[in-house]
C-alpha cells in the first residue's frame with residue numbers, strides 16, 4: 456500500500472459512512488489536536504503514516520455536508536465524476552495559468568466555460584473565469600464592472616486607481632449577501648457606498664425604487680447589484696424589467712446568483728429568473744447547486760474586454776497570446792489548479808436533462824421537508840420554498856420562540872443538519888436543499904428528527 460492507496464481507502468470509508476454517521480461532527484477540538492504531534496516534528500514521518508495520522512485527526516471533526524441530510528447554509532455534495540476529476544487534478548498538479556503552462560488546463564477550461572454558458576442560458580460570447588468561490592467571483596465581476604463604468608467616463612482605473620476618480624454609486628438589493636460587501640471593500644469602494652434598495656415583495660427590489668435611485672444621479676458611474684436567490688427565501692429580482700431600466704441609464708447590472716443562477720438551467724424554474732441573461736455580469740458557484748467539490752466559483756461577464764482589462768497583466772517571461780485562451784487573463788489569481796475540470800465533469804455527468812432534474816428534485820425535497828415540519832405542533836411556516844430555500848419558526852406553549860433550540864436539538868441528534876437565521880427580526884430555522892444525493896428517505900428522516908426534537912423540547916418546557 457502506498458499513501459495514495461491509503462487516501463483512497465479513507466475516502467471510500469468516509470463516503471460509505473455518510474448514511475449512518477452523524478451529520479454534525481461530534482469531536483472536540485482536543486480530539487483532533489491530540490491525534491497529531493504537539494509540535495512541528497523534528498524528523499519527518501513516512502508518507503503512509505502522515506496520511507493515516509491526518510485521516511485520524513480529521514475524523515472527529517468532519518461535517519457530513521456531502522450527506523443527503525445536510526440542509527444548512529447552501530451547500531451541495533460532490534457528484535461522483537466531479538469528485539474523481541478533482542482528485543485527478545491534484546495528481547496532475549497542473550498550473551492552469553497560461554495555455555503554455557498547461558495546455559490541458561487551458562483547453563479543457565475553454566470547453567468547461569462553453570458548457571457552463573450553455574447550461575446557464577447565458578450569452579455564448581460572454582467571458583468567464585473559474586475562481587475559488589462566489590466571493591472571488593463577485594470580486595472579479597465587480598472589478599470588470601468598475602472598469603466598465605469608469606472607462607465610459609474616460610477614467611483608467613487600472614492605471615490610476617480610485618484616487619481622484621469619479622465616485623461610483625452602488626445600488627444593491629437590500630438583501631445582498633455579505634460577500635458582496637466584502638468584495639466592494641476589497642475593490643476600494645468600501646461598504647458605506649452601498650445604497651440598499653427594497654420593495655414591497657420580500658427580498659425584491661421594486662421598479663419604482665430603482666428608477667428613483669437611478670434618477671438621483673443619472674450621469675454618475677453606477678453599478679446595480681441584484682439577487683438570483685437570496686439566502687433566506689430564494690427571492691429573485693425581476694431581471695426582465697430591472698436590467699433594461701438600469702442599462703438605459705448607463706448602469707452595469709451585476710447578479711449574485713451563487714445558487715439561484717442554476718434556476719435558469721431548469722425549464723420549470725426559469726420563470727423565477729426571467730430575463731437574467733440580460734445582466735452585464737453574474738457570479739455563481741459550482742460547489743453549491745452544481746455539486747462540485749469546493750473551490751469552484753465562476754465569474755461571467757457580457758463584456759470580455761472590461762473583464763480582461765480588469766484582470767490581465769503581462770510579464771516578460773510569460774508566453775501568452777496564442778490561439779488558446781489564457782485563463783489568467785480573466786482571474787485574480789496567478790498560479791492556480793485546473794479548477795475548471797470538476798465543473799466540466801459535473802456538467803458532463805448530468806447533461807442538460809440531468810441538471811434540470813437535479814435542480815427540480817432539490818426544490819421538491821425542500822417543499823416536502825417544509826410541509827412535513829411546518830405541520831408539526833409548535834411549528835409555523837414562515838416562507839414555503841419557491842425555489843430550494845424555506846423558513847420555519849418554532850414556538851413553545853408559552854409563546855417563546857424556540858427556533859434556535861430546535862435547530863440545535865436536530866443537529867445534536869446527528870440525523871440532519873440545519874441552520875438558524877433571522878427573518879423580519881425573528882429567529883427561524885432555514886431549510887436549504889442543494890445536494891444531488893438527497894432522497895425521499897432523507898426527507899422522511901429529517902421530518903422525523905424535527906418532530907422528535909420538538910416534542911422533547913416541549914416536554915422540558917411543560
Ligand SMILES: *Cc1c(COP(=O)(O)O)cnc(C)c1O
Pocket residue numbers: 529587588589590591632634635684685686711712713714740752
Ligand atoms: C454562498 C453565497 C455566497 C458566497 O459564496 P462562496 O462560494 O461561499 O464565496 C454569495 N452569495 C450567496 C447568495 C450565497 O448563497
